Amino acid sequence: MSGDHHPELSFWRKYIFSIDHKVIGVQYAVTALVFLMVGFSLIMIMRYQMAYPGQSIPVLGNLLGSDESAYIAADGSMLPEGYNAFGAMHGTIMIFLGVVPLAVGGFGNYVMPLQIGAPDMSFPRLNMASYWVFFVGGVIMLASFFVTGGSANSGWTSYPPLSDIANEGGHYFWNGQTMWLLGMVFLITSSLLGSINFIVTIIHLRAPGLTFFRLPFFVWAQFITAFLLLLAFPPLEAAGVLQLMDRLFDTSFFMPSGLIVGGQILDQYSGGGNPLLWQHLFWFLAHPEVYVLILPAMGIVGDVIANNIRKPLWGYNTLVYSSIFLGFMSFVVWAHHMFITGMGTTLSAFFAATTMIISVPSVIILTCFLISLWGGAIRYTVPMLFALSFLPMFAIGGLTGLPLGLPASDIFLHDTYYVIGHFHYVVAPGTVMALFAGIYYWFPKVTGRSMSKTLGLLHFWPSFICMNAVFMPMFFVGLAGVSRRLWSQEEYELGALTMGWVRMSSWGAWGLGVAQIPFIINFFISIRGKKVDQNPWQATTLEWAAPSPPPHGNFEVTPVVHRGPYEYSVPGHKNDFSPQHISEA
Amino acid sequence: MNFGMLADSRFWLPDDFSEHGGRIDTLINSVHWFMAALFVGWGIFFVYCMVKFRQRPGHTANYTPVKAKVSKYLEVGIVVFEAFLLLYFSIPAWADYRNIPEPKEGADERFEVRVVAQQYAWNIHYPGPDREFGPCRPELVDETTNPVGLDLADPAAADDFVSINNFYMPVNREVFVRLSSKDVIHSFSMAKLRVKQDVIPGMETPIWFKAIKEGETDITCAQLCGLGHYRMKGRAFIVSQQAFDDWFAKASVVEEFDEDDFDD
Numbered sequence: 001m002s003g004d005h006h007p008e009l010s011f012w013r014k015y016i017f018s019i020d021h022k023v024i025g026v027q028y029a030v031t032a033l034v035f036l037m038v039g040f041s042l043i044m045i046m047r048y049q050m051a052y053p054g055q056s057i058p059v060l061g062n063l064l065g066s067d068e069s070a071y072i073a074a075d076g077s078m079l080p081e082g083y084n085a086f087g088a089m090h091g092t093i094m095i096f097l098g099v100v101p102l103a104v105g106g107f108g109n110y111v112m113p114l115q116i117g118a119p120d121m122s123f124p125r126l127n128m129a130s131y132w133v134f135f136v137g138g139v140i141m142l143a144s145f146f147v148t149g150g151s152a153n154s155g156w157t158s159y160p161p162l163s164d165i166a167n168e169g170g171h172y173f174w175n176g177q178t179m180w181l182l183g184m185v186f187l188i189t190s191s192l193l194g195s196i197n198f199i200v201t202i203i204h205l206r207a208p209g210l211t212f213f214r215l216p217f218f219v220w221a222q223f224i225t226a227f228l229l230l231l232a233f234p235p236l237e238a239a240g241v242l243q244l245m246d247r248l249f250d251t252s253f254f255m256p257s258g259l260i261v262g263g264q265i266l267d268q269y270s271g272g273g274n275p276l277l278w279q280h281l282f283w284f285l286a287h288p289e290v291y292v293l294i295l296p297a298m299g300i301v302g303d304v305i306a307n308n309i310r311k312p313l314w315g316y317n318t319l320v321y322s323s324i325f326l327g328f329m330s331f332v333v334w335a336h337h338m339f340i341t342g343m344g345t346t347l348s349a350f351f352a353a354t355t356m357i358i359s360v361p362s363v364i365i366l367t368c369f370l371i372s373l374w375g376g377a378i379r380y381t382v383p384m385l386f387a388l389s390f391l392p393m394f395a396i397g398g399l400t401g402l403p404l405g406l407p408a409s410d411i412f413l414h415d416t417y418y419v420i421g422h423f424h425y426v427v428a429p430g431t432v433m434a435l436f437a438g439i440y441y442w443f444p445k446v447t448g449r450s451m452s453k454t455l456g457l458l459h460f461w462p463s464f465i466c467m468n469a470v471f472m473p474m475f476f477v478g479l480a481g482v483s484r485r486l487w488s489q490e491e492y493e494l495g496a497l498t499m500g501w502v503r504m505s506s507w508g509a510w511g512l513g514v515a516q517i518p519f520i521i522n523f524f525i526s527i528r529g530k531k532v533d534q535n536p537w538q539a540t541t542l543e544w545a546a547p548s549p550p551p552h553g554n555f556e557v558t559p560v561v562h563r564g565p566y567e568y569s570v571p572g573h574k575n576d577f578s579p580q581h582i583s584e585a
Numbered sequence: 586m587n588f589g590m591l592a593d594s595r596f597w598l599p600d601d602f603s604e605h606g607g608r609i610d611t612l613i614n615s616v617h618w619f620m621a622a623l624f625v626g627w628g629i630f631f632v633y634c635m636v637k638f639r640q641r642p643g644h645t646a647n648y649t650p651v652k653a654k655v656s657k658y659l660e661v662g663i664v665v666f667e668a669f670l671l672l673y674f675s676i677p678a679w680a681d682y683r684n685i686p687e688p689k690e691g692a693d694e695r696f697e698v699r700v701v702a703q704q705y706a707w708n709i710h711y712p713g714p715d716r717e718f719g720p721c722r723p724e725l726v727d728e729t730t731n732p733v734g735l736d737l738a739d740p741a742a743a744d745d746f747v748s749i750n751n752f753y754m755p756v757n758r759e760v761f762v763r764l765s766s767k768d769v770i771h772s773f774s775m776a777k778l779r780v781k782q783d784v785i786p787g788m789e790t791p792i793w794f795k796a797i798k799e800g801e802t803d804i805t806c807a808q809l810c811g812l813g814h815y816r817m818k819g820r821a822f823i824v825s826q827q828a829f830d831d832w833f834a835k836a837s838v839v840e841e842f843d844e845d846d847f848d849d
Contacts, residue, residue, distance in 0.1 A: 080815060161769045161786055165769070260768060309638070340782060353671060373634035376634075380640075403613055409612045409613045412776070415774070479597050485814060488815050494595070
């Protein structure tokens with residue numbers, strides 16, 4: 001396979017309907033970056049309403065609709081309908097269309113086969129299908145903004161009965177919530193196809209000599225993530241289909257008897273269903289989902305840190321075992337999202353205990369990264385700055401999970417802004433910063449050019465500061481007891497007292513938006529930027545053994561692996577890095 | 586950039602009027618001290634490493650991994666402390682919060698209300714002087730005259746009354762609330778009473794608490810329930826037994842109904 005001559009492909013087969021994992025990876029990454037920007041724009045608009053409730057949004061207000069069918073804004077200020085719609089879609093887009101496709105579809109697809117010395121994924125056509133199924137799901141989600149009644153507006157969690165009866169005014173089929181469910185079915189199908197491909201590829205296509213315990217940590221992270229995707233997503237797909245049935249054919253999977261909405265008995269439903277069933281199915285997906293978001297980020301951070309401390313990661317085996325344990329445990333913690341539904345003492349004690357236990361491998365992983373720094377020779381490259389910033393940010397995100405995982409303190413903190421602060425610290429200053437590290441780190445591999453360091457620093461520092469300005473105040477708003485998802489919190493006694501924090505968050509968010517401009521400029525000008533050689537970071541893993549950019553089929557000669565992934569500064573070797581594929585160093 | 590209100594902004598937990606809230610607050614505070622200690626510890630190590638081990642001429646990385654026992658002790662310490670928080674604080678506090686105590690006073694003496702949530706109001710259903718709730722049926726619901734669907738033909742219902750969004754309760758008495766919802770999931774939250782409970786349609790969820798200070802707190806809906814979620818706002822009034830009795834005597838008919846509180 002490798003080294004074979006590949007006939008010249010047409011433009012369509014080469015760049016659009018490509019079966020090359022690298023093209024698919026880039027397609028995923030670029031699509032996901034666009035979706036991240038869309039999802040982020042929604043929240044930047046919402047944050048104006050939060051900070052200045054009812055006031056008209058500068059510049060954008062009138063563009064968001066002023067005619068009668070508009071649901072987002074009227075007279076330039078945001079309507080509750082628009083707020084709920086944007087809120088639901090912000091979460092959905094960021095998670096399912098942004099972070100997961102970038103972390104798994106983008107980085108996983110591009111980097112993983114290269115790191116294991118494979119010519120491509122095991123099932124290249126399946127890989128192409130998974131991208132296009134994802135793309136269709138994304139288009140359906142975006143299109144839902146433009147149908148009558150607007151997009152889904154019942155939160156990214158889509159709890160029934162609210163979601164079952166949402167978007168009533170719209171078309172029978174082409175309405176926001178139904179399209180959301182349909183979109184989710186596509187997105188989950190895409191993840192399933194991808195996960196099978198990842199698992200088979202990692203098991204079967206590792207280069208000679210590349211044993212499991214010589215895999216870069218990034219590959220391990222993708223491997224475990226793929227199992228989570230494979231096992232956790234089908235329950236939500238099933239739940240999505242059940243909710244579609246409720247909406248389209250008036251079944252009652254999630255609808256109890258005797259509901260009265262707006263004075264009318266909902267007699268089209270026979271009743272007898274249970275809304276909590278949805279929550280169990282949803283969180284059975286959505287808690288492992290958290291680790292789908294965080295594990296690839298940890299994988300990137302591991303690779304980037306090892307490369308920039310110029311020594312092996314501390315406790316590689318521990319890292320791997322902890323990640324596997326984390327993956328297993330992530331399936332038995334889901335109901336800690338549901339303490340407040342009326343859970344009894346025994347069940348809540350069980351889920352609280354599993355939640356405390358899952359904090360242990362997270363702490364171990366973080367500790368391994370921290371101790372790795374000891375005795376290193378740390379290079380402060382742009383990817384390293386992003387990777388280092390992941391550590392304290394993930395620490396805050398992880399630690400603030402503790403009071404939420406203890407049922408008694410969750411009574412007060414549940415569904416407050418504290419929760420929002422907590423999971424955003426994990427996903428935004430945590431995972432997203434790690435993803436940026438990955439972009440800066442592998443950009444030279446993808447393009448053969450390096451990104452500008454100056455623009456990179458201009459991106460990093462303002463982003464790091466603004467991320468904290470956005471999310472840190474949320475803890476204080478939450479500790480004051482203010483509920484999440486309020487169109488305006490000013491009318492509430494405790495809400496009014498915390499408006500200062502809310503405004504700080506908003507200004508932070510807009511600042512964060514501005515801070516992405518250097519990145520966007522950098523990204524585009526660097527495509528034509530300074531050429532670099534095959535291994536500009538002087539790294540050890542196999543992706544750097546391929547030309548930059550790697551040709552179709554990746555390697556000139558199938559690499560043979562002689563050592564572990566992070567053999568930096570080995571005593572007696574002539575360089576401070578000993579690539580995996582070079583026999584004598 | 587107007588952060589004028591930052592000066593008045595709260596940093597921490599609001600006042601607590603409840604008997605059980607002290608334990609919740611102690612737990613929240615202990616966890617945060619624990620988190621702060623860990624974070625500062627890690628932070629010092631992190632910053633020290635970043636400075637001491639920066640790449641510079643004459644400095645090379647050390648291939649041999651450092652022998653660090655400290656991480657094992659740290660892990661064990663974290664596990665022990667988390668177990669302590671869970672077993673000593675959280676589980677007992679949760680059990681007392683969740684498990685409804687047997688009535689100490691005679692069953693007919695206990696202070697009990699039904700709270701029926703709907704888009705976007707809280708119907709506080711008092712049983713009246715007979716302390717017996719009249720039966721409610723969905724088909725009898727009339728949003729303007731009978732929001733909870735009381736069966737007025739039943740003698741038990743005759744003296745029942747419903748207070749919209751205003752929840753009066755006497756101080757220093759156990760309050761038993763039976764929560765239900767007419768339409769979607771809501772969450773009954775009173776921050777200063779450290780009470781939060783999802784209200785799931787199709788089931789009745791009992792909760793209890795005891796206010797030990799007079800005061801007022803907002804009733805907030807903590808679960809997204811639709812377009813009017815943000816204005817599903819009530820107010821809880823914790824008053825003396827005397828003041829409560831006066832109010833109770835006057836409020837024997839269905840209170841004036843505010844149409845604005847409902848669906849649009």
